[in-house]
Amino acid sequence: MRTDSSFLKGQIDLRELASNYTSLGGRASAQERYGPCPQCKGKDRFHVTIDWFFCRQCHPKRGDCIEFVQWIYAIDFQSAFKFLTNQNKMASLSLSSELPKSAYHSTALTPPIPFWQARARAFADYAQKQLWQLEGKSGLYYLKCRGFTEETIQMAGLGYNPRDISDMPKSWGIAKSDNIWLPGPSIVIPWLVDGNYWRINIRLLQPRNIGKKQYRYIGPAGWANGLYNADTLRANRPAILTEGELDALTIAQYAGDLVAAVATGTTEGSRRDKWIARLAACTLVLVAFDSEPAGDRAAQFWLNTLPNATRWRPLWKDPNAMAQAGADVRAWIEAGLSSAQVAIEREIFEL
Numbered sequence: 001m002r003t004d005s006s007f008l009k010g011q012i013d014l015r016e017l018a019s020n021y022t023s024l025g026g027r028a029s030a031q032e033r034y035g036p037c038p039q040c041k042g043k044d045r046f047h048v049t050i051d052w053f054f055c056r057q058c059h060p061k062r063g064d065c066i067e068f069v070q071w072i073y074a075i076d077f078q079s080a081f082k083f084l085t086n087q088n089k090m091a092s093l094s095l096s097s098e099l100p101k102s103a104y105h106s107t108a109l110t111p112p113i114p115f116w117q118a119r120a121r122a123f124a125d126y127a128q129k130q131l132w133q134l135e136g137k138s139g140l141y142y143l144k145c146r147g148f149t150e151e152t153i154q155m156a157g158l159g160y161n162p163r164d165i166s167d168m169p170k171s172w173g174i175a176k177s178d179n180i181w182l183p184g185p186s187i188v189i190p191w192l193v194d195g196n197y198w199r200i201n202i203r204l205l206q207p208r209n210i211g212k213k214q215y216r217y218i219g220p221a222g223w224a225n226g227l228y229n230a231d232t233l234r235a236n237r238p239a240i241l242t243e244g245e246l247d248a249l250t251i252a253q254y255a256g257d258l259v260a261a262v263a264t265g266t267t268e269g270s271r272r273d274k275w276i277a278r279l280a281a282c283t284l285v286l287v288a289f290d291s292e293p294a295g296d297r298a299a300q301f302w303l304n305t306l307p308n309a310t311r312w313r314p315l316w317k318d319p320n321a322m323a324q325a326g327a328d329v330r331a332w333i334e335a336g337l338s339s340a341q342v343a344i345e346r347e348i349f350e351l
C-alpha cells in the first residue's frame with residue numbers, strides 16, 4: 001500500500017492540531033508554542049511549531065503531524081494518515097482526486113472577536129429576559145409545543161426576540177455597510193462553547209420571504225464555525241451528532257445522561273479539526289442527521305472522517321420530530337448505542 005504523506009506537511013498547522021489536546025501558551029501567532037504535555041502532562045515541556053513537536057520528557061525527538069497523531073492515539077502510521085486525511089473506513093489508500101478534501105485548515109479556528117461576543121451576549125441576555133416575561137408567551141408556547149421542558153429551555157439559555165431589530169454593524173465590530181438584522185418574533189439560540197459566543201442562531205416563528213429566498217433561520221454575521229453544545233463532549237463517553245440545535249437539545253433532555261448531544265447547525269457545519277478531534281476522542285459517535293437525502297449525504301462526511309462514527313437515522317425526519325410525535329427518544333438512543341457498540345466490536349475483531 002503506497003501512502004504519500006509529504007503533501008500533508010504543507011496543509012496542517014501542527015500548532016492548531018496540538019491545541020485540541022493541550023492548552024498552548026505563548027502568543028497565538030508565535031512560531032513556537034509550548035504547554036503541558038498531552039501525554040505525560042508535565043508542565044511547559046511540550047513544544048510545537050507549524051511542522052514539528054517534541055516533549056522534553058516523553059518524546060524528546062522531533063516528530064511531524066502523523067507522528068503526533070500516532071503518539072496521541074497509540075495507532076499505526078496508516079491509521080494516523082487516515083485520521084488526518086479523512087479517509088477512515090475508505091477501502092483504498094491510494095491518493096486520487098476523488099478523495100474528500102482534508103478538513104484540516106492552515107488557519108487556526110478561533111471564536112469571534114471579543115467585541116462581537118460582547119454584543120452577542122447582550123442580545124442573548126435580552127432575548128432570554130423577554131422569553132420569561134408576558135411578551136415572550138408565544139415563544140415559550142412554541143418551545144413547549146416542540147416538547148421542551150422549562151428546565152431544558154433555561155439550561156440552553158434560549159430566548160425570544162419579539163420584533164425586528166436593525167443593529168449597526170460597528171456594534172458587532174464588523175466593517176460592513178448593511179445593518180445587522182435581528183428578526184422577530186423569533187427564538188434566539190446562543191452557541192456558547194468554552195465560555196465563548198461562537199454564534200447566535202435566530203429561528204423565526206414564521207418563515208419570512210425576502211426577495212426570492214425564504215428564511216427560517218438567520219444569524220448575525222461575524223459568527224465562527226462552532227459545534228453546538230461541544231462543552232458536553234467527554235473522552236470515553238459516547239456522543240450524538242445532529243443537524244439542528246433543537247434536535248441536540250431534544251436528545252439532551254431525554255438522554256443527556258447517556259450521550260453528549262451536539263449539533264453542526266447546517267449540513268456542512270463544524271467540519272474543522274478542532275471539532276473532529278473532540279469527536280474522535282469519544283467512545284463512539286452516532287450520526288443522527290435528518291432522515292432525508294441531504295442528511296444522508298452530509299452524514300457520509302462524518303462517517304468517512306471519524307474512526308468511531310455510525311449512522312443512526314432518526315425514525316421521523318429528525319429527533320425533535322420524533323419527540324413531537326410521541327416516540328420514545330431515550331429508547332431510540334439506547335438502541336443506537338448498543339447497535340454501534342456491536343458494530344465497533346465486530347470491526348475490531350475482523351481487523
Ligand SMILES: [Zn+2]
Pocket residue numbers: 037038039040041042045055056057058059
Ligand atoms: Zn511528555
